[in-house]
Amino acid sequence: MEFITIAFDKTIDRTSFDCSTHPALNTYIAQQAGQDEKRNVSRTFMYLEDGMLLGYYTLANTSVALDELSEEQARKMPRYPMPAAMLSRLAVDQRMQRKGLGQRLMADFFRRIYTVSKHSGVAFIVVDAKDEQAAKYYRELCSSPRNTTHSACCYRLRQSFKACDPKSSLKTNARCTGLAQWLHFHASYKPLIV
Secondary structure (H helix, E strand, O other): OOOOOEEOOOOOOOOOOOOOOOHHHHHHHHHHHHHHHHOOOOEEEEEEEOOEEEEEEEEEEEEEOHHHOOHHHHOOOOOOOEEEEEEEEEEEOHHHOOOOHHHHHHHHHHHHHHHHHOOOOOOEEEEEEOOHHHHHHHHHHOOOOOOOOOOOOOOEOOOOOOOOOOOOOOOOOOOOOOOOEOEEEEEOOOOOOO
16 A cells, blocks of 8 residues: 655755645644654654655544434444544645645545554544635545534444455545545534534
């Protein structure tokens, strides 16, 4: 299984990265990602071309409480907080936007979660959407239907990684369809209608 990203590397110039939509994402990669790495808070993976940073995402751990799920989603789930992997940041430099790099970074993220899931429980994937535009992007990318609740849209992970499994007959498409059957959207702003 190939990854298109490399682990965070402090020797890479991160100051010229500009995603244009959220200055906080530029600041994070330039100034804070290294600190989070040292503290084991998160892991950042970088996409480079010719030594230039053109995209990144940040992976962290979290949990999902039963009361964050709909009645249907909570069925057959344990009554205690369940382990989840969180895509806390995903950013693409403005020079590479609308060229499919975001989709490729999401596929890379799912491959990493698949690898982790072979060694540790991952019941959910949580995506921290910075605004409604980002939430819409994630919903469309992962073919997520709208949900009437304002807090979450979830899909079961039970079969989520079949497309990543080399032994599986499922084929992964460029839009991540079928990769996550339990995808939990979390917004750092209010309200999020998913």
